[in-house]
Amino acid sequence: MRILLVEDDAVLSDVMRRSLADAGHRVDVAASVADADYLWRVQPFDAVLLDLNLPSTASPTSGIGSGLTALRQARGRGDRTPVLVLTARDRTEERIAGLDAGADDYLGKPFDLAEVEARLRALVRRAQGTDDVAMLGQLKLDRKARRFSVGSAPLDLPAREFEVLWELMSPAGHAVSKRTLSDKLSSFDESLGDNALEAFISRLRKKLVGSGASIRTLRGIGYLLEAEA
Numbered sequence: 207m208r209i210l211l212v213e214d215d216a217v218l219s220d221v222m223r224r225s226l227a228d229a230g231h232r233v234d235v236a237a238s239v240a241d242a243d244y245l246w247r248v249q250p251f252d253a254v255l256l257d258l259n260l261p262s263t264a265s266p267t268s269g270i271g272s273g274l275t276a277l278r279q280a281r282g283r284g285d286r287t288p289v290l291v292l293t294a295r296d297r298t299e300e301r302i303a304g305l306d307a308g309a310d311d312y313l314g315k316p317f318d319l320a321e322v323e324a325r326l327r328a329l330v331r332r333a334q335g336t337d338d339v340a341m342l343g344q345l346k347l348d349r350k351a352r353r354f355s356v357g358s359a360p361l362d363l364p365a366r367e368f369e370v371l372w373e374l375m376s377p378a379g380h381a382v383s384k385r386t387l388s389d390k391l392s393s394f395d396e397s398l399g400d401n402a403l404e405a406f407i408s409r410l411r412k413k414l415v416g417s418g419a420s421i422r423t424l425r426g427i428g429y430l431l432e433a434e435a
Contacts, residue, residue: 207252208232208390212242225319230352242276250389253326257292258300274307281308288329334376342378343418343433356417370406374431383428
């Protein structure tokens with residue numbers, strides 16, 4: 207998954223970023239409403255982790271941080287990216303405000319990092335209409351374990367090839383554009399070009415031989431993972 211983390215606490219932000227990255231996710235970090243709004247507009251994300259209480263820009267009257275501003279702006283322009291709101295455990299008004307503004311779930315601080323990842327996975331699964339375990343021919347994806355296999359044999363893939371195949375199987379049978387794949391696999395410091403993406407697709411095709419699943423190129427559209435006839 208590509209995740210936007212909006213958190214002004216530098217220490218907590220770094221810990222969360224590292225934890226999510228270690229779990230195989232790509233994480234972009236924003237420490238302010240302005241940065242969050244900009245990143246949210248220019249980059250597609252699978253999910254957003256949003257701290258509502260941003261002290262530097264909090265409302266002096268409500269006491270609720272202006273993380274709500276970024277959320278309301280996104281929902282106002284029709285963005286339906288799943289949002290997990292992070293709140294102080296004893297701030298009921300924050301949870302209510304976040305949910306009313308369009309958040310999909312909330313988690314009180316302090317929290318377990320494993321629960322953060324699990325809740326994000328559940329939100330994305332719900333949004334994409336996918337299950338934790340997906341099958342196509344003999345190809346199997348266990349999202350919870352982040353593992354591919356063909357039959358009973360594990361399919362070990364380099365990180366970028368893994369991410370390409372993950373996107374193509376979320377869900378399988380759904381066309382994914384080159385732009386979407388490039389955006390999901392790129393960072394703001396490193397852009398993934400068409401040649402690199404085509405090389406990943408070529409290598410994946412060879413590794414999927416005999417799996418009952420194959421990648422079809424849809425000219426002018428992108429790629430489609432489908433069951434072989």
